[in-house]
Amino acid sequence: MSLIADGLAENPAVLRGDFERDGYAVVRGAVPATLCAAATAAFDREVRPDRGYFMRHQSGELERHVFTEHGFMKYPIMNVQDLSEARFRGFRTAALAALTHEGVQRAVAAILGEPAKLIHTMYFDGNQTTWAHRDGSYIDAQSGGMIGLWLALEDIHAGAGRFFVVRRSHRHEVMGEQGADPNGPEYKALMAKFVAEGPLEVVAPALRQGDLILWTSRTIHGSLPTTEPGYSRKSFTGHYVGASRDYGWQVETSSSERTMLVNGMPVVLHGQRNARNMIHARFTRPLRAALRTRAPWLRRLRHSLK
Ligand SMILES: O=C(O)CCC(=O)C(=O)O
Secondary structure: OOEEOOOOOOOHHHHHHHHHHHOEEEEOOOOOHHHHHHHHHHHHHHHOOOOOOEEEOOOOOEEOOOEOOOOOEOOOEEOHHHOOOOOOHHHHHHHHHHHOOHHHHHHHHHHHOOOEEEEEEEEEOOOOOOOOEOHHHOEEEOOOOOEEEEEEOOOOOHHHOOEEEEOOHHHOOOOOOOOOOOOOHHHHHHHHHHHHHOOOOEEOOOOOOOOEEEEEOOOOEEEOOOOOOOOOOOEEEEEEEEOOOOEEEOOOOOOOOOEEEEOOEEEEOOHHHHHHHHHHHHHHHHHHHHHHHHHHHHHHHHHHHO
16 A cells, blocks of 8 residues: 655655556545544535535536435535535635645645646545446546545544545456446446455545545446445545646536636636536426426316317
8 A cells, every 4th residue: 555654845856656556545644634524524614514516426426415214424525616605614714725735736746747626525424335437437537547535624534434445446447348338337347346346445544533545537446335334434536636637527518618826736626517507406407396296187187178
């Protein structure tokens, strides 16, 4: 396993070497505990009690919170940078401060070879048991090279459903994955089989508050099933590309180019896409459902008018 303890600033070449060889690396204590705690406290204060709609990673739709039996938000929020500043100011500010913190910037720049741009984010509280996947099947820098980063906001308990990577999978093809829909059951089954049956090692490092794990856009990763549901896995994910690079979606038709600067780092805003999804979740979907429900009544009415 690639472990870099504190010596990162002095030795970015070691980090880059480990990352390129294994497809991932761990950086200890990159973000101060106070900032991690501020983010989770702001989540509890502003976001957890909110009954509105949030963009979700699993469905790609705006949905209300679903809570686990222990009261953790089950499905992560996608793109915290797009949250309303008026309603979630404390959480959004702390989230972006953490994901653009100097310790994060140094780690991603060491790997990218240039300062980074943050293109996609997530916040985790409970565990959705994320299916094994390569990020590059969904989103990547043009011609590859995006980095994923998971920041532990608390000490992550072994039973909470730790983040895992498949070591050296970035250089390994999975038979049948080419052309499979990354949101479809075939892709997910192929990846799950590959994780379960090898031949590569699955690694789920113990991460403490403020630690990072970074991985390539081709490294297969996900989250282990939760075995002790009383533990949360509070964390952020950030996906970064070199600031001079464009990015693109494999699963979307267009990519936002709108950015804001946080701690000097460009952060991509996906708000318009959210607005479309909001209209869909609040109006189109319920209207379609209502029309479906009323269809027999409409049919009867039409029939009696004939
Ligand atoms: O922590 C998780 O559940 C998975 C996160 C992930 O897949 C990602 O950030 O790309």
